[in-house]
Amino acid sequence: MTHTIRQSVLFTKTRKDTPKDEVSKNAQLLIRAGYIHKEMAGVYSLLPLGLRTFNNVVQVIREEMDAIGGQEMIMTALQDPEVWKTSGRWEDTAVDIWFKTHLHSGEQYHEGAELGIANTHEEPLTRMLKDHISSYKDLPKFIYQFQTKFRNETRAKSGIMRTREFVMKDLYSFNTDEKSFREFYEKCAEAYLRIFNRIGIGEKTYRTFASGGSFSRFSDEFQTISDAGEDMIYINDTTGTALNKEVNTTEVIKDLGWEGVSLREERAIEVGNIFPLGTRFSDAIGLTYKNEEGEELPVVMGSYGIGPARAMGTVAEVLSDERGLVWPEEIAPFKYHLVVLDNGTEEVRKEAERLFREMESRSMSVLFDDRDVRVGEKFADSDLIGIPKRVIVSEKTLAAGEYELVTRATGATTYIREQELLDN
RNA sequence: CGGGGCGUAGCAUAAUGGUAGUGUACUCGGUUUGGGACCGAGCGGCCCGAGUUCGAUUCUCGGCGCCCCGACCA
Numbered sequence: 358m359t360h361t362i363r364q365s366v367l368f369t370k371t372r373k374d375t376p377k378d379e380v381s382k383n384a385q386l387l388i389r390a391g392y393i394h395k396e397m398a399g400v401y402s403l404l405p406l407g408l409r410t411f412n413n414v415v416q417v418i419r420e421e422m423d424a425i426g427g428q429e430m431i432m433t434a435l436q437d438p439e440v441w442k443t444s445g446r447w448e449d450t451a452v453d454i455w456f457k458t459h460l461h462s463g464e465q466y467h468e469g470a471e472l473g474i475a476n477t478h479e480e481p482l483t484r485m486l487k488d489h490i491s492s493y494k495d496l497p498k499f500i501y502q503f504q505t506k507f508r509n510e511t512r513a514k515s516g517i518m519r520t521r522e523f524v525m526k527d528l529y530s531f532n533t534d535e536k537s538f539r540e541f542y543e544k545c546a547e548a549y550l551r552i553f554n555r556i557g558i559g560e561k562t563y564r565t566f567a568s569g570g571s572f573s574r575f576s577d578e579f580q581t582i583s584d585a586g587e588d589m590i591y592i593n594d595t596t597g598t599a600l601n602k603e604v605n606t607t608e609v610i611k612d613l614g615w616e617g618v619s620l621r622e623e624r625a626i627e628v629g630n631i632f633p634l635g636t637r638f639s640d641a642i643g644l645t646y647k648n649e650e651g652e653e654l655p656v657v658m659g660s661y662g663i664g665p666a667r668a669m670g671t672v673a674e675v676l677s678d679e680r681g682l683v684w685p686e687e688i689a690p691f692k693y694h695l696v697v698l699d700n701g702t703e704e705v706r707k708e709a710e711r712l713f714r715e716m717e718s719r720s721m722s723v724l725f726d727d728r729d730v731r732v733g734e735k736f737a738d739s740d741l742i743g744i745p746k747r748v749i750v751s752e753k754t755l756a757a758g759e760y761e762l763v764t765r766a767t768g769a770t771t772y773i774r775e776q777e778l779l780d781n
Numbered sequence: 782c783g784g785g786g787c788g789u790a791g792c793a794u795a796a797u798g799g800u801a802g803u804g805u806a807c808u809c810g811g812u813u814u815g816g817g818a819c820c821g822a823g824c825g826g827c828c829c830g831a832g833u834u835c836g837a838u839u840c841u842c843g844g845c846g847c848c849c850c851g852a853c854c855a
Contacts, residue, residue, distance in 0.1 A: 514849085
């Protein structure tokens, strides 16, 4: 990614009007600020500002997954039905969100063999691992990807929060036994909390005890408090963890040892989910290894997902204000928004150009608003786009010999000398 | 999938059984310049199909699309 862009040539402009077909805050702001483009319901393209932000979220996740031993790869979106039939998940009655297609064959289009379009990757990955795992010496393995999933949701909603096509970071763990699996599972849970801290929603995100679906009794979700959420959770403030409403039974409360603890009910967005798969897929597909005694045993698996776009949408929901988006530094499309207020004054323009080149030569991340528009429009756009630090160059700052530095999140204004700015 | 609402210009909106007005954006000219300023000129539009009618953007039916609530969400 380039470090700098001039706003006069930036692809996408902001817009004043809220699109009538979006109600959710994340979509309204991201569209108005020029981060995303809606193709159709539940299908959004990422524009330059959006892609930069998205890539930054991806990079945070990547670093944390690598740090716990994850190895990145990428699998295909086209999938062979055979392996899905083996696990019993090919039929629409088993999984109702499949997009499926056919191979071109004979004289007719789409008359050949059926193909699946990826909605998840447990089956093909488990089958792939059979080629590479045969001994306890080959384990454990932690494999992940950022890959596009296609899900025919009955109802896409809430902007980029529930879409039909989205990139997911899905990591799969392969261990010899339950104990080593658990150790990794806990490490991954910690890594997830670090990720949500780094992207700015840590304080509002809770590890949440949840249903394990058809794979296991329980799973862990990472839920961020927000009115835009789909889930209800009950937070235990003494443990700092929560419980999903769907498993809020007296039995579960007892299992957790939470009897008599007062729980705080909140609406929340599921930004991540990790869960044990046990031997559900290794049994069905035949992924086994030989232990030191030469016994053949099924590999113990786990699955760990985060949708970077949903995470981005969650940040938009949670941190934005009435004027627009507010990005934390770690994921902002740019660190600095350099705004020149020259009013046609050659001197001021030259000074801003000079500062921009200085910042550029230091590889600083800068969006330079070099447009010839009024101050109100520049400030309104700057607020909307939500870059963390705004540097203003004007006649005032030229006279003062210092630049104005405004923090987007707080609106706090200070003055900063050039050297101090460049040394940052 | 059940229920509700809505499709008019790039975007946001208004009116209307006789082809459509406004704001914004865009183009040109001028005045302005620390919070989306002003004046003038210009470009640009009724989701698709069938029906009713002399005539449909408007009414009826069907389709498609979009939003919301619910169900669903490996």
